[in-house]
Each structure stands twice: as C-alpha cells, then as structure tokens.
Amino acid sequence: MRTTITVNGTARTLDVDPRTTLLDALREHLGLTGSKKGCDHGQCGACTVLVNGVRINSCLSILAMHDGDQVTTIEGLGQPGALHPVQQAFLERDALQCGYCTPGQICSTVGMLQEAADGWASKETADLSAPTALTDAEIRERMSGNICRCSAYPQILAAIRDLAGEVA
Amino acid sequence: MTSVRDWAEPNPVTENRGGVIGKGVDRYEGALKVTGTAPYAYDTVAPSPPAIGVLVTATIPRGRVTSVDTAAAEAAPGVQLVWTHLNVPAQAPRGTRANPRSQRASNPALGSDRVEYYGQSVAFVVADTFENARAAAELVKVAYAAEPAVVDFMASFDQATLPPDEEDVHIGDFHGAFAAAPVTIDETYFSPIQNHVQMEPCATIAWWEGDKVTVHTSIQMVKGGQHALAETLAIPSSDVHLLTRYIGGGFGGKGQPYDDLILSALAARALKRPVKVAYTRQQMFHGTIHRPAVDMRVRLGAEPNGRLTAFAVEATTHCARAATFTEHAANFSRNLYAAPNRLTGHRLVRMDLPHAGPMRAPGEAPGMLSLECAMDELAEKLGLDPIELRIRNEPDIDPETGKPFSIRQLVRCMTEGAQRFGWERRNPVPGQVRDGRWMVGMGMAAAIRGNFLLPAKAGVRIDAGGIITLRQGMTDIGTGTYTILAQITAETLGVPLGHVRVEIGDSDFPPAPGSGGQFGAATAGSAAFEAGMNLRRALTELAVGDPNSPLYGGPAEYVTFENGVIAIENRSETLAALVGRAAPDGIYVEGSISPAADARDYSQHTYGAHFAEVGVNQVTGEVRLRKMFGVFAAGRILNAKTAKSQITGGMIWGVGTALTEVNAVDPRFGSFVNQDMAEYLAPVHADIVDLDAMFLDEADDKANPMGIKGVGELGIAGAGAAIANAIYNATGVRLRDYPMTPDKVLAGLMAKGL
Numbered sequence: 001m002r003t004t005i006t007v008n009g010t011a012r013t014l015d016v017d018p019r020t021t022l023l024d025a026l027r028e029h030l031g032l033t034g035s036k037k038g039c040d041h042g043q044c045g046a047c048t049v050l051v052n053g054v055r056i057n058s059c060l061s062i063l064a065m066h067d068g069d070q071v072t073t074i075e076g077l078g079q080p081g082a083l084h085p086v087q088q089a090f091l092e093r094d095a096l097q098c099g100y101c102t103p104g105q106i107c108s109t110v111g112m113l114q115e116a117a118d119g120w121a122s123k124e125t126a127d128l129s130a131p132t133a134l135t136d137a138e139i140r141e142r143m144s145g146n147i148c149r150c151s152a153y154p155q156i157l158a159a160i161r162d163l164a165g166e167v168a
Numbered sequence: 169m170t171s172v173r174d175w176a177e178p179n180p181v182t183e184n185r186g187g188v189i190g191k192g193v194d195r196y197e198g199a200l201k202v203t204g205t206a207p208y209a210y211d212t213v214a215p216s217p218p219a220i221g222v223l224v225t226a227t228i229p230r231g232r233v234t235s236v237d238t239a240a241a242e243a244a245p246g247v248q249l250v251w252t253h254l255n256v257p258a259q260a261p262r263g264t265r266a267n268p269r270s271q272r273a274s275n276p277a278l279g280s281d282r283v284e285y286y287g288q289s290v291a292f293v294v295a296d297t298f299e300n301a302r303a304a305a306e307l308v309k310v311a312y313a314a315e316p317a318v319v320d321f322m323a324s325f326d327q328a329t330l331p332p333d334e335e336d337v338h339i340g341d342f343h344g345a346f347a348a349a350p351v352t353i354d355e356t357y358f359s360p361i362q363n364h365v366q367m368e369p370c371a372t373i374a375w376w377e378g379d380k381v382t383v384h385t386s387i388q389m390v391k392g393g394q395h396a397l398a399e400t401l402a403i404p405s406s407d408v409h410l411l412t413r414y415i416g417g418g419f420g421g422k423g424q425p426y427d428d429l430i431l432s433a434l435a436a437r438a439l440k441r442p443v444k445v446a447y448t449r450q451q452m453f454h455g456t457i458h459r460p461a462v463d464m465r466v467r468l469g470a471e472p473n474g475r476l477t478a479f480a481v482e483a484t485t486h487c488a489r490a491a492t493f494t495e496h497a498a499n500f501s502r503n504l505y506a507a508p509n510r511l512t513g514h515r516l517v518r519m520d521l522p523h524a525g526p527m528r529a530p531g532e533a534p535g536m537l538s539l540e541c542a543m544d545e546l547a548e549k550l551g552l553d554p555i556e557l558r559i560r561n562e563p564d565i566d567p568e569t570g571k572p573f574s575i576r577q578l579v580r581c582m583t584e585g586a587q588r589f590g591w592e593r594r595n596p597v598p599g600q601v602r603d604g605r606w607m608v609g610m611g612m613a614a615a616i617r618g619n620f621l622l623p624a625k626a627g628v629r630i631d632a633g634g635i636i637t638l639r640q641g642m643t644d645i646g647t648g649t650y651t652i653l654a655q656i657t658a659e660t661l662g663v664p665l666g667h668v669r670v671e672i673g674d675s676d677f678p679p680a681p682g683s684g685g686q687f688g689a690a691t692a693g694s695a696a697f698e699a700g701m702n703l704r705r706a707l708t709e710l711a712v713g714d715p716n717s718p719l720y721g722g723p724a725e726y727v728t729f730e731n732g733v734i735a736i737e738n739r740s741e742t743l744a745a746l747v748g749r750a751a752p753d754g755i756y757v758e759g760s761i762s763p764a765a766d767a768r769d770y771s772q773h774t775y776g777a778h779f780a781e782v783g784v785n786q787v788t789g790e791v792r793l794r795k796m797f798g799v800f801a802a803g804r805i806l807n808a809k810t811a812k813s814q815i816t817g818g819m820i821w822g823v824g825t826a827l828t829e830v831n832a833v834d835p836r837f838g839s840f841v842n843q844d845m846a847e848y849l850a851p852v853h854a855d856i857v858d859l860d861a862m863f864l865d866e867a868d869d870k871a872n873p874m875g876i877k878g879v880g881e882l883g884i885a886g887a888g889a890a891i892a893n894a895i896y897n898a899t900g901v902r903l904r905d906y907p908m909t910p911d912k913v914l915a916g917l918m919a920k921g922l
C-alpha cells in the first residue's frame with residue numbers, strides 16, 4: 001500500500017504492509033528510531049510525534065491514514081550540536097534519566113506549548129475565555145500522557161517552566 | 169589486601185582541585201538522548217536487514233504443553249521459522265555451567281513441555297516483518313494439560329518455610345520483653361506485587377559472523393548476559409560479544425537475561441541473518457520478574473519514655489518454585505533502631521506465579537512500609553513526635569552486629585528535613601486540618617539502604633591528542649554512569665571534562681558488575697579512579713624519564729596534573745604535547761578495585777528522611793500528594809544534578825507504592841489482571857506535586873577511595889510510609905494495606921463515620 005508522508009521536511013513514499021503503524025513505519029522503514037515503543041497501545045507516550053503540528057501517539061495510528069500529512073519526529077527538531085530549545089532545556093534541567101521516554105516527552109512538549117498558545121483548554125483551565133497561562137498544574141496535566149518511569153517529572157516540569165516563560 | 173585506612177589518604181577526587189566532582193554537569197550522553205540518536209538495543213542497525221521474532225506465551229500457570237499446531241503459522245506470509253519445545257535447537261540444560269567461572273548458568277528458552285507460569289514462552293515465530301510475525305504468532309495453537317497451581321499468596325501462608333540457608337535472628341529475649349513492655353504495637357502490613365514497568369521493553373538484536381555472535385541487548389549486567397548466552401548455547405564466552413550501551417530503564421528487572429537474548433541468537437544462527445526480538449508490554453509483566461508481595465508483622469515494645477525494649481519484624485513473601493528469590497523485607501530493620509531484645513526473619517512461599525526478583529531497593533522498599541508506619545503508630549500511642557521517638561532510639565553502634573557505623577547522619581536528615589519542610593505546621597492530632605473537601609495531613613519516615621562495593625576493573629587510554637577514553641563493561645540504566653565516570657576520570661587526571669570520552673556496555677571491555685543494588689557508582693567509579701591513578705603514574709614516569717620533557721629528571725612525587733597540563737612547579741607541558749611526542753601510539757592502563765579486608769568491620773548504609781503532605785478527598789477517598797521533601801546522606805555526591813534526579817525518581821516510586829501500584833493476580837490463570845501501562849498505575853506528571861530533595865554534606869572514607877555511596881535506591885526506601893503516615897494524620901484512618909487506593913480510604917472514612 002503506497003503512502004506519501006512528509007517527514008521532517010522531506011517527502012517519503014512508502015509501500016508497506018497496510019497493518020504498519022506510523023511508529024513502525026518511522027522506525028523500521030525510514031530508520032528514524034528516535035521515536036520509541038514503550039507499550040504499542042497508546043498508553044505511555046514514548047512514541048509521540050507531531051502530525052501537522054499536533055502531537056499524537058504514533059503507535060496508535062496506521063501509516064495509511066497519514067497520506068499527505070506532515071510528520072515531525074524528534075530527529076526533525078534538532079541534532080546534537082544544534083539542539084531545539086526544548087531539547088536544550090531538557091538537557092540543562094536533567095529532565096531525563098534512561099532517556100527512553102525523552103523523545104516522546106520533547107515532541108509532546110512542543111505540541112503542548114503550541115496548544116496552550118492556541119488557547120486550548122485542559123482540565124486545569126479555570127477560565128476558558130482567558131488566554132492560557134501555563135501554570136505548574138496546567139503543565140503537569142497537559143503532560144500526563146507521557147509516562148516517565150524514571151520519574152523525571154520535577155525536572156521535566158522545570159524544563160517546561162523555563163520554556164513556558166519564554167513562550168508566554 | 170587494601171584496608172579502609174588506605175582510602176582515608178587524600179587523593180585527586182577527594183581534593184577535587186578541578187572542582188569537577190560534585191558539579192551538576194549535564195548528562196554525558198544527554199545530547200544523544202534528547203535528539204533520539206542514542207541507539208537502544210532494538211534501534212541498533214545490523215549489518216543486513218533483520219528478521220523479526222515474536223514470542224507466543226503460555227495461558228496456564230502450571231502444567232504441560234500437550235500439543236502444538238504450527239501448520240497455519242508456518243504457512244503464513246513471510247514466516248521463516250516457528251519453534252516450540254519440539255524443534256528448538258539444542259541448548260544446555262537449565263542451571264548448568266560448562267565454565268565454573270561463568271557468572272550465570274544456562275537459561276534455555278522453550279526448553280521443555282513444562283509450563284511453570286502464565287506468560288512463559290511456549291513458541292517463537294520469526295518472519296520478514298513485524299506485522300507478519302505478529303499475525304503468524306496468533307496462528308500457533310497450543311493445547312495444555314493444566315495442573316493444580318498455587319497462585320493465591322494470602323491463602324498459602326501454611327506453606328511458608330524458612331528461605332534456604334537462612335535462620336531467624338534472635339537477640340536477647342524478644343518474647344519476654346514484648347510481654348513485659350508497658351506500651352506495645354502489634355500490627356501487620358501488606359505490600360502487594362509490583363512491576364518495574366521499565367519504559368523500554370526487553371529487546372535484543374543478534375547476528376553471527378562465523379562462530380561468533382554479536383548481541384545488542386537491554387541488560388543491566390554485561391558479564392551476566394554474556395555468560396548466560398554462552399552457557400545456554402554451549403559456546404565459549406569469547407564467542408559472545410554483548411553490547412548494551414543505552415538501556416531504557418532497568419530498576420533490577422533487567423539484571424538477568426530473558427528469552428529475547430537466547431532466541432534471537434539461536435534464530436540468527438539458524439537463519440543466517442540478523443534477528444531481533446522485543447517483548448510486548450504485556451509480555452514484560454509476566455515474562456520478566458516482579459517484586460513479590462510481602463506480609464509483614466511488626467511488634468514493638470517500648471517504655472513510656474519511648475525507648476524500645478522489644479523489636480520484631482517478620483516478613484512472609486513468595487517466589488516461583490523454579491527460581492528461588494527472597495524479598496528480604498526485614499533485613500533493613502536490623503540496623504535501624506536500638507532495642508535490646510530483637511527478632512527478625514523471613515518466610516517464603518513457593519508459588520506458580522511468574523518469577524519474583526529484585527526491584528529497586530529489594531528488601532527496603534516494601535520492608536520500610538511496615539516498620540516506618542509502626543513507629544508512627546507507636547509515637548502516637550506514646551504522645552511523642554515521630555521524629556523524637558526515632559531520636560530516642562538512635563543507636564550508637566549497629567544494634568544487631570555491635571559494629572561501629574562508618575558514618576550515620578540519620579538524625580541530621582530528620583531534623584534538617586523537619587525544618588525545611590515545615591514539620592512544625594503538623595497538627596499531631598489527626599483529622600484536624602481541612603482545605604474544602606480535602607482533609608490535609610503530614611507524615612514522615614526514615615530511610616536506610618545498605619552500601620556495597622564489589623570487585624571491578626576499568627581501562628583508560630590517553631591518545632596523542634591528549635584525549636582520554638575510559639572503557640568499562642559497565643552499564644548506564646539512566647543512573648548517570650556515563651557522566652560520573654567522565655567526572656571521576658577528568659578529576660583524577662586533572663583534565664577538562666571535554667577531554668574525556670566514556671565507552672561502556674561492551675563485554676570486550678574490562679568487567680564491572682553492572683547496575684544494581686545501588687553499588688554501581690561506587691564500584692565502577694572506584695575502578696575508574698584506580699585506572700586513572702595508574703595512568704597518572706604512567707604519565708609521570710613518561711615525563712620525568714623523557715629528556716625532551718621540561719619535567720625531565722624531576723622528582724616524581726612533585727608532579728601535578730591540572731587543566732590538561734602536567735607540571736613540576738613552573739616546569740610544565742600539556743598532556744597532549746607529552747603523549748604526542750613521547751608515546752605517539754597512546755598509553756593504555758587498567759585499574760581495579762576490590763572490597764577492603766576490613767570494610768565489613770563497619771556498619772555501612774545510606775540514610776534519609778522523607779516528609780510528605782497529602783490531601784484526602786472526603787467524598788471520593790482520593791489521596792493527592794501536596795508536597796514532599798527528602799533529606800539524604802549518601803557519601804560524597806559526584807554530580808549534584810544526576811544524583812538529585814536519581815533520588816527524586818526513587819521518592820516518586822514511593823508515591824506510586826503508597827497510592828497506586830499493584831499487580832492483582834487473577835486466581836483462575838495465575839496471571840496479572842492489569843498487564844499494561846493503562847492499568848498498572850505508575851505515577852504520571854499530574855500525580856507529582858512540589859517534590860524536592862537535598863543531600864547533606866558527607867564523605868564516607870570507609871566506603872571506597874572516593875568516599876562516595878549509592879543513591880539509586882535510597883530514595884524509595886521509606887518514601888511510601890511517609891505518605892501512609894500523612895494519610896493517617898489527615899484522616900485518623902490507619903491503613904496498612906498498600907496501595908492506599910480510594911476504595912480502601914473510603915471504607916476507612918465510612919467506618920469512622922466521616
């Protein structure tokens with residue numbers, strides 16, 4: 001089954017088994033192994049990527065559904081020596097330990113900051129008409145789809161707080 | 169043999185002239201991890217495209233495979249092989265060692281028709297793609313003859329026996345003293361089965377070149393994995409090259425090899441192409457180890473002034489029949505509080521559940537959930553502050569062995585923590601503080617975790633450009649090993665951190681025992697330090713013996729290493745200049761560490777104190793963390809940033825332990841009811857509010873040459889008990905059955921008429 005997606009700015013056409021998830025397409029067919037598989041069931045967030053700028057669990061999405069979509073993976077955000085601001089903040093705040101959840105956390109952060117900037121509400125949002133202020137409670141709530149078993153949560157919060165300050 | 173006296177001598181690390189030790193430098197491999205470019209086992213690019221293996225696992229807890237129908241699977245698209253116990257290639261019998269020095273014995277996969285636990289591998293399918301392999305695995309039909317299985321722990325206490333080679337420890341006359349004690353506590357606490365849920369499932373990719381196999385796998389112990397594979401395949405360990413460079417969490421659960429390692433190697437040999445195998449998340453729950461449940465009876469007898477006279481902690485736990493493991497939940501209590509009459513011990517039930525094994529702070533993690541609540545209960549009975557009760561029972565020497573403590577700052581951890589947390593805000597009368605629907609309370613608990621040093625080696629090389637490379641068969645499971653090895657090497661050799669490379673996770677490198685038991689940094693780090701000291705000596709000799717060196721002929725004892733420069737007073741040159749000229753091929757030396765002969769003359773531990781504030785929702789019974797703070801004493805801290813990450817990570821595990829984490833057993837199948845990440849509730853971001861920690865200044869010169877200790881497990885020890893005590897302080901409801909989920913809390917509130 002032929003599907004064309006644009007990954008990190010480059011159009012890629014794949015002809016793969018229709019059962020292939022977006023995550024496995026990225027990892028097994030495009031060599032982009034930065035996105036991780038922690039559960040394959042949409043429960044952990046390790047596979048988070050941005051599709052048309054919105055964060056999704058790529059394990060829970062079939063490649064064939066994404067014909068024509070723009071996909072950004074962790075590899076598309078920055079490289080060693082040229083880190084994306086979110087990657088830099090994670091590094092400085094030690095917002096990672098084993099690092100396995102980290103690409104997902106970072107992609108999720110990028111998506112989350114945009115959602116907040118666009119005024120999307122969360123369970124913690126008291127006033128739906130006011131601009132979203134990324135309080136600690138907002139950040140925690142919005143990042144709760146990304147499990148970190150190493151439990152770098154305080155450090156991830158600190159990293160995102162740094163960025164939220166810049167963005168807000 | 170070395171003595172701890174030798175370790176008290178000043179050395180480059182303890183002098184820390186470059187200031188690299190202790191500094192919160194960024195994680196060495198951090199840039200790779202934040203960019204997704206650190207290759208974990210399953211990410212490794214093989215020399216040619218790999219085939220994919222998928223496991224088929226048993227659906228009964230005990231019995232026999234009577235027949236297997238693989239025809240449909242074999243005929244399915246892309247399938248390259250289907251193995252069961254009937255046709256898997258020959259492997260050495262389980263538990264055998266051809267080489268008596270092997271660190272692990274043979275561990276065959278699909279070795280027989282016996283089923284010993286739900287989730288055991290019974291078949292294995294390899295296909296050209298993951299999709300084909302997964303679909304074909306569904307087509308394998310396995311028939312079983314089930315046998316009666318023991319899977320209900322609480323109903324099996326009558327089968328409990330003493331663990332092998334173990335006796336209860338009696339000191340004085342516990343029973344007499346307990347009977348005579350004016351104030352007593354006699355309560356039982358329960359800690360359930362828990363799961364590591366490392367973010368990265370176990371995975372291996374294997375390929376062969378001639379008689380030699382290369383495996384990239386996710387394992388905490390390099391040598392253990394290499395030897396297990398060699399023994400199982402009945403090949404020399406020199407024919408196994410095992411690499412484990414990046415590991416997506418271990419927590420004790422990856423201390424041993426699993427079937428992914430064995431089957432990928434066997435299949436790669438049979439198919440003459442690389443094969444990779446990963447466990448599914450569901451397979452991780454059953455196919456790898458878990459922390460067993462522990463039932464703990466605590467009896468305390470005290471004088472009215474709080475002095476303990478009688479002290480007993482007795483733990484009953486379980487393990488699989490075929491894999492002996494004892495969760496030593498009473499051990500920690502042998503070193504914690506003074507009491508003249510003592511009884512501690514363990515009982516073990518053999519069951520037909522998946523294998524029990526070590527999980528972050530085995531022993532302490534469940535064990536402290538009992539005693540540290542019992543102390544809270546005793547404090548209330550006595551009308552004493554819980555900290556004061558602990559201070560009154562602070563021992564001068566180890567209460568059980570009579571050995572001196574190497575260093576013990578438990579009281580300082582508690583008093584410092586109390587002050588920083590604001591313990592004086594706590595109302596000692598429970599159930600008094602309200603915040604709307606939330607009942608608010610505070611609790612504290614002590615923390616103790618042993619400290620260990622094991623034998624290890626390391627190699628260090630300086631090249632003609634002055635770059636220093638440390639090599640060690642060590643692992644980094646998220647602990648910060650790469651980073652602290654770089655820091656130790658840089659400080660030992662007086663070079664900037666940027667001049668140091670660290671290469672670990674390779675069975676070709678000098679061996680270290682790996683990551684586990686919070687011994688990693690001290691053990692691997694001390695070997696790296698010794699290797700660095702040997703390189704200093706080699707460089708010193710080179711310089712003073714080289715007529716072209718400004719240091720030529722100088723007294724070796726005056727040589728200094730600072731900022732990449734070797735010098736004797738104002739005569740100096742860079743290490744790059746020296747090595748580039750006098751040893752252009754570079755210099756490689758090794759170093760090793762082993763426990764000092766007299767180290768066991770001391771009672772040696774890491775300590776801490778946890779403080780927690782929780783809110784308990786009176787309507788729903790939900791418990792929410794509001795604030796948590798810990799103070800820890802764990803020797804010299806090598807990296808302020810990574811050590812704190814480790815310790816807060818451990819504390820958060822304590823939050824999960826107290827509030828959410830449990831694997832419920834399905835009595836029909838001996839399986840875990842919750843076997844995925846949506847149902848096994850590890851803490852998420854929203855669960856963790858205002859949590860912080862600090863370390864006291866400390867150096868333990870009885871620990872190792874650098875005075876460092878482990879921090880990976882201390883953070884969880886006692887953490888859950890602090891939360892349980894806070895729940896009591898908030899509500900007046902004393903729960904002793906972890907985790908303290910809303911159903912249990914609500915039942916307690918209703919029983920109190922709240």
Ligand code: FES
Binds near residue numbers: 040042057058059
């Ligand atoms: S791998 Fe996709 S959510 Fe876990």
Ligand code: FES
Binds near residue numbers: 096097367416
């Ligand atoms: S860093 Fe290990 S799971 Fe998040």
